[in-house]
Amino acid sequence: MELSTSPSIWAYGSVWLFFSLLVYFKFSHSDMVLTPALLVYFFLLVLFEWFCHLYLPILLGMVLLSSACFYVLSITSPRKLLPVAGKAVLITGCDSGFGKAAAQRLDELGFKVIATVLDLESPGGKDLRKNCSDRLTIIQMDLTKPEDIKRAQQITKEKTRENGLWALVNNAGYCAHFGDAELSLMSTYRGCMEVNFFGTLEITKALLPMLRSSKGRIVTVSSPAGEHSFPFLAAYGSSKAALSRVMDTFRHELMPWGVKVSVIQPGSYKTGAHDDKSHWERQHKKLLSNLPNELLQEYGEEYISETQNLFFEYGKTACTDFSPVIDSITDAILSENPKVKYYAGKQLWLLYFIGIYLPSSISDNFFKSLFLKGKIMPRALRKQKNTE
Structure with missing residues (x-):
């Protein structure tokens, strides 16, 4: 049992680590703010990871979880606006x-x-x-x-x-x-x-x-x-x-x-x-x-x-x-x-x-x-x- 779950834990852990680094990078550059919506999305990601861990092959689960993480980052980050001058x-x-x-x-x-x-x-x-x-x-x-x-x-x-x-x-x-x-x-x-x-x-x-x-x-x-x-x-x-x-x-x-x-x-x-x-x-x-x-x-x-x-x-x-x-x-x-x-x-x-x-x-x-x-x-x- 340990042999079958260990690769899965490492795989999903690497996704979470990369996601955490991206969130930290955005926070440190004032490109993201902590909102209730962000907390809700994080909770949904945890549930989704649990589903992938239980029911999907490791590779497919990693791809889907990574896609979900990038989607959450895209919709919770404020959109960068261009300058108006001269337009x-x-x-x-x-x-x-x-x-x-x-x-x-x-x-x-x-x-x-x-x-x-x-x-x-x-x-x-x-x-x-x-x-x-x-x-x-x-x-x-x-x-x-x-x-x-x-x-x-x-x-x-x-x-x-x-x-x-x-x-x-x-x-x-x-x-x-x-x-x-x-x-x-x-x-x-x-x-x-x-x-x-x-x-x-x-x-x-x-x-x-x-x-x-x-x-x-x-x-x-x-x-x-x-x-x-x-x-x-x-x-x-x-x-x-x-x-x-x-x-x-x-x-x-x-x-x-x-x-x-x-x-x-x-x-x-x-x-x-x-x-x-x-x-x-x-x-x-x-x-x-x-x-x-x-x-x-x-x-x-x-x-x-x-x-x-x-x-x-x-x-x-x-x-x-x-x-x-x-x-x-x-x-x-x-x-x-x-x-x-x-x-x-x-x-x-x-x-x-x-x-x-x-x-x-x-x-x-x-x-x-x-x-x-x-x-x-x-x-x-x-x-x-x-x-x-």
Whole structure:
């Protein structure tokens, strides 16, 4: 018995010794602080080592324990931030929401901010001019217009001639309809793709030579709707899925150039036209006037109207504190080693855990409880039910 356990003790002891030396090194360089979370992680490592010692071959156990130790070190160490001085960043979609808040935060930190807005005279644009420093430049840009993107590219070159462009924050986004995929107009699908995918891709490609030169950053605000099939968000979710995929491709391809690419996945926040009831009423009227009559009869106007009302009710629970998203954007721009993905929002981890790891029977019911709360069935289904 002693012969069989002795090699195991020495093997795991060597892992613990190396881990202890790394912890001591980080403490001595003020790169780590003792927190309750660190103590909890240490206790979990002890339990994991006990499991490996009892049930796994020595070599496999050493590899897994070493990996767990390095993971704990990575998540408990404060992230090293780069200096702000001389750095310029372009942010799209700064009329309101995340873009406006990010422009204000980065301006306060000392960045040279180039903020794009759809309307120079929008309340958000006026507020940025009033409250930010003279380092901030506001540009009118519509991502669906190549001439606007080209003009923004030229202005950015001029404004960053001295130190170059450090970061691009792709924030601008568009959601035109909340409803069944079959009822969503093709113009809605194309509209979401034009802004969220093609427009964002075009501005990224336009600024990439500058970002490659500075070995800078690309930070893109995507959406969990691009990773999970949320009911009623087919057009928006599809465009965000395409956006996340192309950004991940850029991440791989730009590694040799020193450009780091991150994607922000926010939770539910009140942004953009979320509270603009007149905007959604116009979209609703446009939908009803363009639906084929047969389809309108199958679903019924009362069902379509209830779906829109559910969207407003769901929006009332959305968060108004943008700080988790803005903190993530800031970290992605300044961290020496930014994360590939940032999940910004309360309980967002639960959504991903249920959507990815649990059986579809459970995850489907979970998403149904979030979105499919309507009491009115489509008209054709009601008729079928009544005849049964």
